[in-house]
Amino acid sequence: MSALSTVVGREYFTRVRSKPFVIGTLLAPLLFMGFLALSAWLGTRAADAELRIGVVDRTGELAATLIPRLAEMGFRVEALTAEEVGDPLEAGVPPLDRVAAGELRGVLVVDEETLRNGRAVWWGEEGPSAFRRVTLQQAVGQAAMEHRFRGEAEAGMVSLLAGGSLEVVFVGEESDPTRDLAGVVLGVAGAFILYFALLVYGAMVLRSVLEEKTGRIVEVILSSVRPWELMLGKILGVGAVGLTQLLIWVVFGALLLTLGAAALLPLVAETGILDQVPVFLPGWGLVVFFLICFFLGYFIYASIFAAVGAMCSTEEEAQQLQLPVVMVVLVPFLFLLPVLEDPESRLATVLSLFPLFSPILMFARVAVDAAPPWQAGISVVGMVGALAVVAWVAGRIYRVGILMQGKRPTLPELWRWVREG
Known part of the structure; x- marks a missing residue:
């Protein structure tokens, strides 16, 4: 077994076997289902x-x-x-x-x-x-x-x-209002999941790096593993943990939708809303693009978080240094509603093509069928290019910073790490 696969396996199995992971993964959907059941029961009464x-x-x-x-x-x-x-x-x-x-x-x-x-x-x-x-x-x-x-x-x-009414007539291709609403719902839901995943699992990589660095065990690990293998192994292992958690939640959601929705929400079933559920299910193309955005976005931000963890010596330093990264993730989420309001505008196009914003904003535009295929393709190429640059820079910072202890590095020192790493 290679050193990389050993690191990935250790990161993955250590986390998925931990009590916090099991409790959090199982408790979240159970609490959600319980909340729906309680709401339905109270609402019915x-x-x-x-x-x-x-x-x-x-x-x-x-x-x-x-x-x-x-x-x-x-x-x-x-x-x-x-x-x-x-x-x-x-x-x-x-x-x-x-x-x-x-x-x-x-x-x-x-x-x-x-x-x-x-x-x-x-x-x-x-x-x-x-x-x-x-x-x-x-x-x-x-x-x-x-x-x-x-x-x-x-x-x-x-x-x-009564105030009159407004009938919207689309010129050219007909539009289904229900399907338009479904696109917005899928865009917002998918963007929120991506935002959650980038922050939570990226921060998990940072904490993993910081724990080994502050515990003074990284020197022992690096005696048998190269720095880039350790960094990549952590990113892959934590990413696999996140994907496992999301898949479990998707399975729970599917079971809730197919087996218990009508019984759990009798009021909703009576209104016929459940008949519209198939319209709100994403197509395979959107699912594939979501996975592309998830993996590329995760690897980009996880690399940044890993570099931040290597630069820090204490938890306080990590909290301070990760704030700019969190703000970068927050910016596309803040622009989500304006972009969905006018997804074909120049602002929406430019923001969604920026590689650090593409995972969230380009997915939202694709969900509402507002992004031409060539723009989606350019965004993927941009994310791949950004990942290559970020991984190269983060790898050099990680290689030097993981062994450094004491004061936080200055910008000139970081530049020297990148050049000499």
Whole structure:
């Protein structure tokens, strides 16, 4: 077995067998699934209690419009007659007894005043939530408007009073709004994963280098391993750890999506949103490009972090020196939303072609189908070139710095390390 494979195996198996890795890798998706289950359970209970309402129409004209509109908004409506509740509505009548028993959240009463100014009355032990209050007001107001403007101009008047609408017509190739949204979702999700991976696993390389340097065991290791083999072995080993963790999370996510989504989220299943899930699944081309961005971006930043670790002698120095690297990773993430807002702009193109920003921004542009293949190809070539330069410089700094102890090197000293390393 070569020295490089020995270093890679040691870095990989030492970390994947550690308790923090096992706990963190398994606990994260379990916590996420538990959070979804709890949210769904609480949401179901809250929705069942809040969505059951009674409607009393004293006009005899609004119920036909109001009740279907409330049903579209998710309410479970029970029509009550004016005789059931009496006039005026008072405590002790059966509908209010059902409210007290928790069978109904409340009773919505519409009358002649509703026809005049859209005012309705809510009877209940407590008011609806702020969100439900708005939807109730909207439903009552629209029903009253439709009644007032009933006739040939009814639909037009209601649309105008509701604020109008905007239809987008694409010139040339047709665009599917759902697919456009899926591209944005995949772009943001993939960019966040890349941002997380570059920072977390890059910093893991730095800590690994620093631990061996401060523990004074690196001298022993270098007696049987060349510096570049040690550095590359650490980068490959930690990268394999990160890829293993991501794959485990992907498997958990796939199981959650295919086996438990409908049962776990009954409210979502009822709305038909799960039917749109296939649209949000990435194609193989996007998956391949994501892996390219992941590996090239990781190797670039892991090399930088390894060089930073070799320059430091203490944890405090490492925290200070890694801040500029973190800021470089943060910049493309900060530009993510502006780039997705106008992915074909000159700013988006220039930023996504810059090799240190390409892993995040070019992937986001490819996800929304805004980057021509030649631009994606140039970004890959740029990342490969940047990796070659960064690895060469980082390797020379690592070769000298890993054996240095004491004060932090100055810029002239770093330049000398690069020239003489």
